Amino acid sequence: MSSQWASPKVTADASKKKSVGKGVFRKCDKCGATMPAEVFEANFEVCPECDQHHKLSAKRWRELLLDEGKLERWDEALVPCDPLEFTDGKRYTDRVAAAQKATGASEAIETGCGAINGEPVAYGAFLFAFMGGSMGSVVGEKIARLFERATEKRLPVVLLQSSGGARMQEGILSLMQMAKTVAALEKLRAAGIPFFSIMLHPTTGGVAASIAFLGDINIAEPGALIGFAGPRVIETTLRQKLPEGFQRSEFLMTHGMVDQIVSRLELRERLTVLLRHLSRR
Amino acid sequence: MAAHVLPFEKPIVELMARIREMREITRLTSQGRSFDTELKRLEEKMARLAREIFSDLTAWQKVQLSRHPNRPHTLDYIETLFTDFQELHGDRRFGDDAAIVGGLARFDGASIVVVGHQKGRGTKANVKRNFGMAHPEGYRKAERLYAMADKFGLPIITFIDTSGAYPGIGAEERGQSEAIGSCLAAMARARVPIVATIIGEGGSGGALALALANCVNVLEFGTYSVISPEGCASILWKENGVAADAAQHLKMTAPDLLRLKVVDSVIDEPVGGAHHDRKAAADLVGAAIRKAMAKLAGLSGEALVEQRYKRFRALGVVKE
Numbered sequence: 006m007s008s009q010w011a012s013p014k015v016t017a018d019a020s021k022k023k024s025v026g027k028g029v030f031r032k033c034d035k036c037g038a039t040m041p042a043e044v045f046e047a048n049f050e051v052c053p054e055c056d057q058h059h060k061l062s063a064k065r066w067r068e069l070l071l072d073e074g075k076l077e078r079w080d081e082a083l084v085p086c087d088p089l090e091f092t093d094g095k096r097y098t099d100r101v102a103a104a105q106k107a108t109g110a111s112e113a114i115e116t117g118c119g120a121i122n123g124e125p126v127a128y129g130a131f132l133f134a135f136m137g138g139s140m141g142s143v144v145g146e147k148i149a150r151l152f153e154r155a156t157e158k159r160l161p162v163v164l165l166q167s168s169g170g171a172r173m174q175e176g177i178l179s180l181m182q183m184a185k186t187v188a189a190l191e192k193l194r195a196a197g198i199p200f201f202s203i204m205l206h207p208t209t210g211g212v213a214a215s216i217a218f219l220g221d222i223n224i225a226e227p228g229a230l231i232g233f234a235g236p237r238v239i240e241t242t243l244r245q246k247l248p249e250g251f252q253r254s255e256f257l258m259t260h261g262m263v264d265q266i267v268s269r270l271e272l273r274e275r276l277t278v279l280l281r282h283l284s285r286r
Numbered sequence: 287m288a289a290h291v292l293p294f295e296k297p298i299v300e301l302m303a304r305i306r307e308m309r310e311i312t313r314l315t316s317q318g319r320s321f322d323t324e325l326k327r328l329e330e331k332m333a334r335l336a337r338e339i340f341s342d343l344t345a346w347q348k349v350q351l352s353r354h355p356n357r358p359h360t361l362d363y364i365e366t367l368f369t370d371f372q373e374l375h376g377d378r379r380f381g382d383d384a385a386i387v388g389g390l391a392r393f394d395g396a397s398i399v400v401v402g403h404q405k406g407r408g409t410k411a412n413v414k415r416n417f418g419m420a421h422p423e424g425y426r427k428a429e430r431l432y433a434m435a436d437k438f439g440l441p442i443i444t445f446i447d448t449s450g451a452y453p454g455i456g457a458e459e460r461g462q463s464e465a466i467g468s469c470l471a472a473m474a475r476a477r478v479p480i481v482a483t484i485i486g487e488g489g490s491g492g493a494l495a496l497a498l499a500n501c502v503n504v505l506e507f508g509t510y511s512v513i514s515p516e517g518c519a520s521i522l523w524k525e526n527g528v529a530a531d532a533a534q535h536l537k538m539t540a541p542d543l544l545r546l547k548v549v550d551s552v553i554d555e556p557v558g559g560a561h562h563d564r565k566a567a568a569d570l571v572g573a574a575i576r577k578a579m580a581k582l583a584g585l586s587g588e589a590l591v592e593q594r595y596k597r598f599r600a601l602g603v604v605k606e
């Protein structure tokens with residue numbers, strides 16, 4: 006089963022407009038600047054004009070952060086079941102199959118080990134394109150194993166999060182993944198090994214309220230939406246418009262919830278320095 | 287008590303009222319004997335009717351029961367089950383959240399730490415309690431009480447009864463996510479027995495923050511879900527009218543939870559539900575807690591942490 010997913014040519018998070026080719030132009034979501042697609046691509050989807058961070062594919066994240074873009078993958082054979090026989094007009098199994106087909110990935114997270122500027126790390130990255138990066142049994146299991154292996158091998162953990170929260174289609178079992186992942190992270194903490202929590206756009210719900218803020222170092226990407234409740238839920242509850250910039254990275258920084266806001270283009274160097282600070286060598 | 291009656295409870299509640307009435311007449315007129323047979327007949331009829339109706343409830347009806355305004359809440363259980371209760375207030379950071387209560391108490395003579403969501407009865411009390419929906423301060427109070435229990439080697443007993451953590455501006459400003467995550471971590475590492483009981487609604491992460499326990503029990507008409515049926519319906523079906531369907535699909539009732547191994551046991555409720563006999567309900571809950579505590583009694587701190595880890599580690603279904 007694993008071979009069909011292990012293929013490295015995954016371009017999971019890529020938006021449709023990212024079909025790169027000669028003469029293809031792209032427009033920045035924020036400032037509207039129009040540039041050849043390869044300019045965005047080369048700049049890891051950061052707008053050279055206004056610094057807007059657009060979604061980056063899992064493959065490009067690996068190329069950006071890991072030495073030679075190399076990830077030795079863990080647990081790629083894990084695939085979801087349908088314990089609730091859930092349907093909401095469309096069957097959960099069909100939704101999973103569609104997400105696998107569209108992204109070429111087996112589930113909403115990839116994990117494994119690699120190195121950042123020669124510093125070995127256990128690495129995980131959510132794939133938002135796979136059902137909104139939602140955490141069901143497989144994502145929970147892969148994160149638990151990531152922490153367990155990292156504890157065993159004494160590797161610092163770098164986890165890129167981008168998730169709408171728990172996967173509703175797995176009901177209460179997806180809620181249990183919050184408990185499972187936090188408990189596994191406690192093992193890492195008890196062993197004195199650092200956890201670098203990187204919050205990308207968006208990080209909300211069950212992922213935000215479990216491991217995301219428990220990093221020894223919490224880093225947010227500029228302009229990311231990060232919070233417990235989604236803005237729509239809050240607006241409906243309070244029946245009022247939310248203030249400008251609410252739940253964005255800068256808001257979290259102001260309220261003391263993250264250590265740093267780091268541009269994607271500087272993240273590798275920043276992580277290297279931080280890793281060396283906390284590596285006890 | 288009769289102010290809140292769900293449509294499907296009506297026949298039972300009416301019979302109960304007649305029985306009460308007859309008992310009263312019996313008491314006042316000392317004509318007991320003549321009513322004895324009739325009373326007995328009515329009581330049997332009521333029990334039969336309640337069994338009939340309640341054996342066939344839909345998921346949505348159970349959701350409504352779990353939210354029943356007359357249901358016993360955390361403080362009712364504390365009052366009945368514990369002695370020497372000393373409520374401890376505040377998170378030592380920002381404030382005291384009345385949506386979560388906690389403190390020290392004695393259970394069967396031994397000191398324990400108790401933490402539970404607290405809903406109010408009536409509008410005024412519900413405003414004070416924020417309908418049992420906690421802010422970060424509530425979770426930070428819980429977290430510090432878990433740490434206290436760990437420090438002094440006291441077992442932790444929790445009661446879960448919330449529709450969820452409060453989604454608001456202040457809650458986000460003060461780190462609702464971090465507060466819940468830290469609560470989970472504190473429970474995961476506590477070297478003492480933790481026994482959780484879902485007494486009403488178990489809504490999402492706000493419920494889980496009190497439920498990372500060695501043993502999790504649920505009352506017969508308690509629920510536990512990743513999202514409310516209303517919320518699920520509005521997201522997946524983009525409309526509100528199908529919450530009843532969502533309740534069914536979410537597998538959030540006690541028998542479902544037991545089958546999925548999310549809970550260790552289901553605690554039977556008195557005839558017609560816990561709200562018809564709070565004392566009897568508390569006794570049943572107390573017996574279940576006692577049983578769980580006895581099972582955990584011999585384990586060391588490390589063994590308790592490991593048992594809890596394995597319990598949650600095993601939850602979820604994957605193929606490999």
Ligand SMILES: [Zn+2]
Pocket residue numbers: 033034035036037038052053054055056057
């Ligand atoms: Zn721009």
